[in-house]
Amino acid sequence: MSSESEEIVMTPTKRGKATHIKIERKPKKAVSQGPDSVVHVAGGEHTGLVITKGTEAEEDFGKPELQIGFMCFLLDQKTNKHFVESRKLQFWYREGTDYYHQVTTAYEFFKELVRPENFPRDYIGFIKKCMKQMQGEKYALAKKVDLEIQQLEEGEAPVDPANRIPVEQFDMEGILRNGLPKEDTRPTEQIVREKLLTVLESAYPNVLAVEDLVRITASDEGIVTQQLQDLYQHELVRQMEHGGFVRQVLDTQTEVQVVKQMPTIAANQQPTIAIITALYCEKLAIDAMMENKKTYVKYKTEGESNVYTIGYIGEHKVISTKLPAIGHFRAAQIAAGNTTTRLLGGFQNIEHVFVMGVAGGVSHLTDYFKHLRRGDVLISRCNEKGYIYYYCEKILQDKEENIHYVLKNWAPRDLVLQRIAEKIEDYQKANPDYAPWERYIEEGQELLKEQEAKFSRPPAASDRLYMNIGENQVIEVQHPDVPSGMIHRDDVPRLRYGVVGSGRPVVKHDDTKLDFATKYGISAFDSEFDQVLESIVGNRKDSFMFVRGICDYQDGSRGKEWQPYAALAAAAVVKTIIKSLHNPQLDEQY
Template sequence: MGDSDEVVMMAAKRDGRSVMRLERMFRSEIDEKLVHHVAGGPHKGILIAKAVDNLKDVEPPEGRLEFLAYLVNEEQQNQSVQDYWTLRFWFRGQAEGVVKKKTFTDYFQELMNPSNFPKNYIGFIKKALVLLKIYPVIKRVELEVQETEDPSPEDSIPPIKSFTSVFTPASYTYQLVPEVQINNKTFITFMVKAAADAHIALSAVYGDVDRKTFEIVIGADGNTKSVIRYGAGGPDMTESMTMNILSENEFRYFWVNWANNKIEVGRGANYGLGAFLQLTVPPSKQFNINCLAVSTGTPSRGQWEFAELLDAEKDFGKEAKKKRIKHSLLWIAKKQKMLQCLEDAYPNMVKTADLFKYCKIKQSDTMAALVFLSDMQKKNLIKEVEGGFWMRLQSSQESDIVKHDVKIVKYLPDLKGLDQPTIAIVTSLFCEKIAVDAMIEEKITYVKYKTEGESQVYTIGRIGRFKVVSTKLSRKADSEQEARISTENTITRLLGTFSKVHHVIIVGVGSGVPHFYKGDKHIRLGDVVVSVPSRKNGPIYMHCDKIEKMGGADGYNYSTREWDCSDNSLQDVAVSLKQIIERDTSPQRPWDRYINDAKDALQTEESNFHRPPMKTDRLFYTDDDGTEIELEHPVPGKGYRVGQSNCRLGVVASGKLVSRNPRLRQSFAELNGIYAYDSDMSVVLESLDGNRNNSFIIIRGISDYSGGSRKEWQPYASLAAAAYMKSLIYALK
């Protein structure tokens, strides 16, 4: 039997209280002698252990909920029984505090949902076990029940207290606590266990504890005094002698109030009583407090608990759950949009204000948005290079074997002689750049950044016997003219910086031109189109910038610009490679192997580079009246391998006037031997022409059929194009 993931229930008594521990464990960790029952059917994976006298000691919980439960005892004339319940939570992995808080709150609300609340205690435990299976981030839950004589409220639901636990090392390093939202509060209450130096930072800006921050230190100077400072480690603004106010063996209660530009700190669980620190904030130091961070100094580790009340009436029920799900999905979409914005801008940076404006983040949501930015920075997806300037990051390491250094620099190192690349690779999307770099060996990436103006990114390495450099065009510009200038500058700098570059390969995604009835010419998603002339002395790339309907005729005049190469080395290799592949009967083409190798290296990336399911590759034909009709893909021609990336040679084109119109798109393609459209590389080709580069080729992985952007296919299509690029370079003489 494999080492499967099981949920085990253990029952015991602790200080006279009933305790149920529900724990996620591997099968190899479970002592079979202690198993009382193994569930089957829909509850497979749940085990009930025999009752024990004492449960094994574990680390402190990371979250806790406490509430009063009023039950009816049917065996004693329906007499009311009052219990005090405590639910404790532990988590797996390195989930963020906000995620943990939301997870255990959602688990509790689902458990206590009145619409399907269990009829008895056994049913309740059963529901708790089943729920744990669908919340994989939760490692362990404890349910502790204590009978109590507290008076029962008559007209309201008793309060549900939610506790968030935070653990701080003895290093005076602030730990942000975004799960405790304070931007809509004027006070907090908490407990802390520490020998000395318990620091609380109340800040205006998330993650910045140096500016616009009030720092409260409880038990400073060896647990002898407490102070309020402006900024972390800043000058004392007020202090009070507080001998032995903290304890490293027991929790002590405190509260902090910051209403009406006055800061007060007190001891005890009763807010407003026992104040020992007060500060009236001068006008020059006044600001809105939006976030909380805590720390303990070098003498002591700390354990903190922050308490909040859950509004049971507001948070329970199907409508509330739908609202929470909708809100979560909206924030996932906003987070993805922020990441997409930074990817489009890369290697340029984006100001926080511009990022929020582009992603339509409301003023009231800025704190939550900053939390997501901080979360993405912790995961090394983005970086705040300078205050308020954000940049998307490439992974510094793809695997244990393939190393990739990424350096953010002000100046590029000098490359001499043989270190100068002779092949340049140009990409536009972030996933295209990542896919290309996965094909490069012995690589190092330099991001030459500017806060104002254009940055550049260059990944330098080797493919086969050739030194190569890859770059990415920034797609973030306020106007089409700005975008053209930025692209021209990028290409000019690329060729000026790397003067030995002879061949330029433009790699990325494109939109395929399907042949609805000819299988030998049909293109499917995930295939690759390589720019080769469809006729002798014909162009390899076309851009249509104007269309005129022919008078009295059922046709159009297309105004186009065309490009070809005076040096056809790359096109000749593409033709030769196609002939070799057609004669080769081996099950794997070179690019198939490169795709498979790279998928392992790219598995930690945010984008999913695996090939999407075949069922998502749907083909539509647009009728004369605009009706879309779904068609079956034609029977493939000889040598075409369904479910793999196949290569077609033909012209690549651009121009929104033709690529976005279904009828013109097909007729223009048939007229000119076009196999794919892209997002317009005409500016790149003009710049290559202006810099007298005579050898270039365009490689497009097909991600859609419509001239739009099928996001789900873009990463794989980028990978297929990059893998073909590597095959082409290896075949280059």
């Protein structure tokens, strides 16, 4: 139906504490047949907009197909008091509209509605803008939009939004903030110290020279030297030969040996499970899950060093390693592949490989069961094509401006780990209290409490979800509502199952990320592990799985506050899966 044969009809209603502004498309004939309910018919530039009064016999559109909720932090001009409003935009679509076009239509409608340059300053302007947008062809797929407005009581209102900046510093009714990074006002020494730890943790177990640390941190050499000495005195770094520095692990539970060559391990004592991590906090987390463990640092003065921790999880002998990398660039990913090859080549009895760590969740603003939040854990699951991982190398555009992704994908040939995960899911559905990973998290937190990184779960209020609306502006939106009758706990991880994706060409732009995730069913994005996967498959390891703790909504690289806890949650889930795995070596011994 063309927009010329339709009118945009707005009907306000009140339900309890909430005001609903229903805006829907209706044939002109249908509107003209109900003159008693028509309050105003606009003319001139607003021709086609109609206001009606609510009736008791409202048409039931059923559950909205998509919803975007956000908070408005407002100032009452008369009383000079701040108050908070919850606003929700609920969308219904024309029949046959697929999920991707539902999401993009809603996102674009929302982004245009809150554009900083013409954001409506009052209710009438806000509602009028909603109606005018519905009138445009750009949103023709939307059949109905319902705007729900409710002022929150003082106890219901959230804390100040966006990094806890005082409300007075917000413009655009307080719901927008500039996307540019805030100026770091901490002392220079503190900033340099943090940078040094971050770089050394990323490079671990590699050794970095002082001149490299000066260059990478872009800091004064004197301050770098001073802070390195402070870190050394606190036993956070170790000084190696030739004056280089390496991150020192504070772990009194584990014997550490620095070796030039790995000692020979008898065939029946070889580990059968490998766990690959990329971040320092991830390595600490999985090592906290082991018993009777020993760490070997295979140290090299030039080239890449390696770190292996060998121990037991349940009845299985496992080995964990950390990929040495400095920065998020291609050379680091290739080095990660080389490290994986050395691991799998040096320990040839390995049957199962876990790639464990953090990732960024894909937002599903209307589906509680698909939406991944910080602290949740995603276990890789094969899609209908059998793939668990997609990597985008680059994006191409044809003459018709259609987007094409140049990608690689991977699928395990042996599905034993996937079947265990399915059994865990089924058992938890039948027994909701089943969650051994929660106990493993608590035990890990006790073991790691002396670490520099904090592995406790950050407060629920810090799990903020933002949408980029362009021009370096972001807006905070609400997580999807918890289904009625369902109890949601925000102090424990939820297990989710799906496909993992990666690739800088897709994650750096919201639109391409959404399109890529929709096309290939991606549940979470992480850093690029294509070279690691190439090595796993190239070494003929048929059983492999990704387990990712959600720490942000990008690719896992930005959620610094949530990274340690998310890594620990993922490690606890890996431990659960491993302890559910049968050990055939025990059959040979007894």
